Amino acid sequence: MRACEYPKNTDKNLPTQLLQLQDLTLLWNGKVTASCSSGDAIMITFCFQKNGEKEESLIRKRGLHAMHCPVRIWASIVDRILSYPGTSMSSPVNTVYLNGKLGFISSAMITAHLRQVMRSLDKDFPLSKVTPHSIRASYATMLFQQGASLEAVKLNGRWKSNAFLLYICKNSLVVNLSPALRDQQNLQCIYVN
Incomplete structure (x- = not known):
C-alpha cells in the first residue's frame, strides 16, 4: 500500500525501492510454484522500505473474486x-x-488518473488532496470500517507505528462512521494512541 513501491517516482530522497518481478513469489501450500493457475498465495518481498525495514516479506492468499484476488492480479x-x-x-x-518501447507508470500518471476518477465522483472535492498516498489512507479506513481490528489494519498496511490511526480518524469524519467508531470507548482509544 505504499505507492512509492509501485510507480516510478521523481523524489530522489525516497529510500523505498521499487518492486521488481523477482520480488514476487507464487506459492502453493507454502512452497514455491511457477504455475499461476495453481498458486494459492503470493509472497511479496520488499527489499528496502521507507521505515528502514529490509527484506520484509508479506504473503497474500488467493481471493474468491478474480478482480480483487492478489494472486491472480500479480500473476497477470x-x-x-x-x-x-x-x-x-x-x-x-x-x-x-x-x-x-518500454516505459514506466509514474506517480504523476497515477495522480492524474485518481484525480480524474475523483472528479467524476465528486466535482466539488479539492483535487489537491488526491495523491497516490490517498490509496493508503483510504485502504486503512475501509478495512477498519468493514470491521477489521486496528491490529489487522496495522499489519495489512505494514505500519510500524500507530500513524495509521490518524487516517482512520480524519477519514471517518468524511465518510459514514463504522459501528466500531460509533462506540465512544473505541473513539477515545483511537485518539489516545
Whole structure:
C-alpha cells in the first residue's frame, strides 16, 4: 500500500525501492510454484522500505473474486511484463509497453488518473488532496470500517507505528462512521494512541 513501491517516482530522497518481478513469489501450500493457475498465495518481498525495514516479506492468499484476488492480479502483471521484449525478472512492476518501447507508470500518471476518477465522483472535492498516498489512507479506513481490528489494519498496511490511526480518524469524519467508531470507548482509544 505504499505507492512509492509501485510507480516510478521523481523524489530522489525516497529510500523505498521499487518492486521488481523477482520480488514476487507464487506459492502453493507454502512452497514455491511457477504455475499461476495453481498458486494459492503470493509472497511479496520488499527489499528496502521507507521505515528502514529490509527484506520484509508479506504473503497474500488467493481471493474468491478474480478482480480483487492478489494472486491472480500479480500473476497477470508478471505474465504481461514478461511478454514484452527486453524484460526479465529484474524488470520493475510498473513496466509498460507503449508504441514499441518500454516505459514506466509514474506517480504523476497515477495522480492524474485518481484525480480524474475523483472528479467524476465528486466535482466539488479539492483535487489537491488526491495523491497516490490517498490509496493508503483510504485502504486503512475501509478495512477498519468493514470491521477489521486496528491490529489487522496495522499489519495489512505494514505500519510500524500507530500513524495509521490518524487516517482512520480524519477519514471517518468524511465518510459514514463504522459501528466500531460509533462506540465512544473505541473513539477515545483511537485518539489516545
